[in-house]
Amino acid sequence: MTAxxxxxxxxxxxxxxxxxxxxxxxxxxxAALIDIYSVSGAEAELADAVEHALRTVPQLELVRDGDSIIxxxxxxxxxxxxxxxxxxxxxxxxxxxxxxxxxSYWPSGAPGEGILYGRxxxxxxxxxxxxxxxxxxxxxxxxEPDKDVTFVFYDHEEVEAVKxxxxxxxxxxxxxxxxxxxxxxxxxxxxxxxxxxxTIRFEATTVGEAxxxxxxxMGSNAIHAAxxxxxxxAAYEPRTITVDGLDYRxxxxxxxxxxxxxGNVIPDRCVVEINYRFAPDKTPDQAEQHVRDLLDGFDVxxxxxxxxxxxxxxxxxxxxxxxxxxxxxxxxxxxxxxxRFSELGIPAVNFGPGDAxxxxxxxxxxxxxxxxxxxRVLRSWLTA
Amino acid sequence: MTAxxxxxxxxxxxxxxxxxxxxxxxxxxxAALIDIYSVSGAEAELADAVEHALRTVPQLELVRDGDSIIxxxxxxxxxxxxxxxxxxxxxxxxxxxxxxxxxSYWPSGAPGEGILYGRxxxxxxxxxxxxxxxxxxxxxxxxEPDKDVTFVFYDHEEVEAVKxxxxxxxxxxxxxxxxxxxxxxxxxxxxxxxxxxxTIRFEATTVGEAxxxxxxxMGSNAIHAAxxxxxxxAAYEPRTITVDGLDYRxxxxxxxxxxxxxGNVIPDRCVVEINYRFAPDKTPDQAEQHVRDLLDGFDVxxxxxxxxxxxxxxxxxxxxxxxxxxxxxxxxxxxxxxxRFSELGIPAVNFGPGDAxxxxxxxxxxxxxxxxxxxRVLRSWLTA
Numbered sequence: 001m002t003a004x005x006x007x008x009x010x011x012x013x014x015x016x017x018x019x020x021x022x023x024x025x026x027x028x029x030x031a032a033l034i035d036i037y038s039v040s041g042a043e044a045e046l047a048d049a050v051e052h053a054l055r056t057v058p059q060l061e062l063v064r065d066g067d068s069i070i071x072x073x074x075x076x077x078x079x080x081x082x083x084x085x086x087x088x089x090x091x092x093x094x095x096x097x098x099x100x101x102x103x104s105y106w107p108s109g110a111p112g113e114g115i116l117y118g119r120x121x122x123x124x125x126x127x128x129x130x131x132x133x134x135x136x137x138x139x140x141x142x143x144e145p146d147k148d149v150t151f152v153f154y155d156h157e158e159v160e161a162v163k164x165x166x167x168x169x170x171x172x173x174x175x176x177x178x179x180x181x182x183x184x185x186x187x188x189x190x191x192x193x194x195x196x197x198x199t200i201r202f203e204a205t206t207v208g209e210a211x212x213x214x215x216x217x218m219g220s221n222a223i224h225a226a227x228x229x230x231x232x233x234a235a236y237e238p239r240t241i242t243v244d245g246l247d248y249r250x251x252x253x254x255x256x257x258x259x260x261x262x263g264n265v266i267p268d269r270c271v272v273e274i275n276y277r278f279a280p281d282k283t284p285d286q287a288e289q290h291v292r293d294l295l296d297g298f299d300v301x302x303x304x305x306x307x308x309x310x311x312x313x314x315x316x317x318x319x320x321x322x323x324x325x326x327x328x329x330x331x332x333x334x335x336x337x338x339x340r341f342s343e344l345g346i347p348a349v350n351f352g353p354g355d356a357x358x359x360x361x362x363x364x365x366x367x368x369x370x371x372x373x374x375x376r377v378l379r380s381w382l383t384a
Numbered sequence: 385m386t387a388x389x390x391x392x393x394x395x396x397x398x399x400x401x402x403x404x405x406x407x408x409x410x411x412x413x414x415a416a417l418i419d420i421y422s423v424s425g426a427e428a429e430l431a432d433a434v435e436h437a438l439r440t441v442p443q444l445e446l447v448r449d450g451d452s453i454i455x456x457x458x459x460x461x462x463x464x465x466x467x468x469x470x471x472x473x474x475x476x477x478x479x480x481x482x483x484x485x486x487x488s489y490w491p492s493g494a495p496g497e498g499i500l501y502g503r504x505x506x507x508x509x510x511x512x513x514x515x516x517x518x519x520x521x522x523x524x525x526x527x528e529p530d531k532d533v534t535f536v537f538y539d540h541e542e543v544e545a546v547k548x549x550x551x552x553x554x555x556x557x558x559x560x561x562x563x564x565x566x567x568x569x570x571x572x573x574x575x576x577x578x579x580x581x582x583t584i585r586f587e588a589t590t591v592g593e594a595x596x597x598x599x600x601x602m603g604s605n606a607i608h609a610a611x612x613x614x615x616x617x618a619a620y621e622p623r624t625i626t627v628d629g630l631d632y633r634x635x636x637x638x639x640x641x642x643x644x645x646x647g648n649v650i651p652d653r654c655v656v657e658i659n660y661r662f663a664p665d666k667t668p669d670q671a672e673q674h675v676r677d678l679l680d681g682f683d684v685x686x687x688x689x690x691x692x693x694x695x696x697x698x699x700x701x702x703x704x705x706x707x708x709x710x711x712x713x714x715x716x717x718x719x720x721x722x723x724r725f726s727e728l729g730i731p732a733v734n735f736g737p738g739d740a741x742x743x744x745x746x747x748x749x750x751x752x753x754x755x756x757x758x759x760r761v762l763r764s765w766l767t768a
Contacts, residue, residue, distance in 0.1 A: 221637055251599075253605055255650070
């Protein structure tokens with residue numbers, strides 16, 4: 001008899017998956033998802049529960065990769081839409097009395113009524129609950145959606161991009177991610193937010209010559225030399241750029257500055273870290289050129305960048321979705337995974353329950369009715 | 385029999401003081417002093433050796449306080465001069481092959497000839513050797529100095545001002561430190577350097593409002609708000625101010641800048657640390673007002689200051705000393721302990737062997753002849 005190998009990867013050891021009832025009220029399903037801890041890196045239990053529940057829907061083709069799951073209908077429809085959401089959350093609050101924790105909490109005392117608190121309530125277990133409820137109900141009563149649907153649940157969204165479960169799925173299973181239009185169920189308060197700004201970072205460095213500050217004229221002050229960098233950034237007036245009918249507000253900021261070594265030494269180096277959030281009319285290279293032009297004469301090095309995404313709302317599938325939602329779409333300012341779909345040539349928007357400004361907050365919460373309304377809109381659009 | 389208490393303060397345990405021959409060539413005496421390790425906080429062995437050697441001069445009244453020593457003649461002369469120097473050095477170099485170490489080293493191969501390397505060669509065991517040689521030889525051959533002399537040897541000069549042995553002597557034995565004129569034997573390359581600039585530090589802080597950098601307009605950028613502080617400092621033209629006939633060159637610099645918390649957050653705080661080295665025509669309060677005027681409109685807080693010292697070269701004792709040295713006196717830019725004498729109302733100058741720019745360097749060294757020349761000048765002035 002061989003002793004169990006406790007050092008084996010957890011996926012090779014049996015786990016009892018929590019049972020998720022996908023047909024319960026979607027707000028209660030949200031609470032059930034909140035109650036399964038899934039901070040980035042610890043998504044296994046939730047991924048198991050999601051996989052286990054989806055296996056009860058025979059019309060779905062399932063692929064599991066790490067703690068990500070792809071579930072697809074194969075109805076031979078003319079159009080395929082992707083509904084995507086991440087399973088992970090940021091860490092639990094450490095402040096005593098915080099409400100954005102595990103387990104979930106209904107201040108009304110009546111589960112399903114009013115506001116639901118808990119880590120992930122906003123970002124984005126409400127959206128994942130809507131995905132799961134849709135997946136379970138697509139074929140109810142003999143109905144069939146008029147589009148093929150690909151559901152994507154993925155891990156590691158809240159951490160470094162290199163760990164992204166969605167990025168891994170693109171690499172390992174790119175052919176399963178094809179489609180005409182993608183909806184990311186990130187919180188948008190129930191409106192459609194199209195595309196996203198790109199983001200690019202730079203370090204602008206000035207170099208001087210160290211000297212004792214009692215004999216400053218023997219050296220050259222790198223912090224003083226950085227004054228024009230800050231002055232140009234402070235004077236810069238960020239633009240608003242219309243792309244595919246949506247207005248993208250840009251911003252360009254020094255986010256860090258650091259110079260000097262000691263209180264009696266003329267500083268020989270000063271580094272200004274700059275973040276430019278640019279409209280999706282530009283590539284990262286064009287955004288870089290814009291900043292280089294502004295900081296002409298200074299040593300500027302690009303340290304990081306991610307392309308933006310055009311909203312693509314003129315695509316028929318996108319247009320029909322916007323019409324189904326009814327409200328005017330808005331631009332998305334923050335970078336989101338819609339940009340990954342955009343890179344694959346798939347127009348993508350954000351549409352989900354909850355207020356994005358509550359994401360990662362200690363009082364993270366979502367209205368039960370907002371989750372229900374999101375489900376209603378998507379279900380009626382998919383089966384129109 | 386009682387076992388020795390190894391935890392007792394070292395001063396209560398017997399130490400065998402190293403023997404110092406004060407009548408040997410003063411450059412060789414410098415080497416002997418270098419060979420006794422005396423980094424700040426570990427001056428005891430050197431202080432013991434100095435005390436032991438000075439006790440052989442019966443005309444000197446000795447007071448020991450910690451690792452500082454005051455040795456005074458009491459000849460009833462009309463004038464009393466103070467010759468002061470510190471026993472401690474900065475730590476030994478950590479770079480392999482450095483020459484500013486213990487023991488001392490004569491590249492000539494002939495001790496006493498040419499250049500002497502070793503920690504403290506410049507700062508300031510050459511000066512201390514001159515003090516000791518003077519003390520030992522003042523009464524040689526029945527001669528007597530025409531001024532009363534107070535020799536001061538003190539600990540903890542190279543560290544925080546609050547630990548200063550000279551400061552402690554002023555508090556504990558102020559009456560023994562009276563005099564008409566003080567010479568600090570810090571390295572000045574054999575010229576008289578009068579007075580010193582004062583130094584004062586500030587923190588200028590800007591406050592903004594944090595926000596995600598994708599929605600910068602929700603916040604306010606504290607680093608951008610600091611741009612005018614750097615611009616005014618960069619544009620400031622430092623002055624040169626003549627005090628008692630010497631030209632004091634000032635400097636005003638940002639020595640550190642720090643702002644921002646993360647690459648995607650609009651910074652809500654930026655702190656610029658500023659150092660103003662001001663001529664001794666001003667008090668620290670006047671220097672503060674000057675900086676406040678320049679940075680009007682900003683939150684400026686004084687964090688540290690030390691008054692400068694006027695050179696006082698119009699005092700008769702100072703004037704006779706300058707005449708004895710022969711060369712034109714210069715201003716001292718760096719803050720030194722002459723300011724402590726200045727606070728006591730005693731005019732003070734720096735005069736010692738070695739190049740101040742070599743102080744604290746890994747290749748610290750002094751010319752044997754520079755030490756001898758310093759001794760010659762002081763001896764002839766004291767016994768004129």
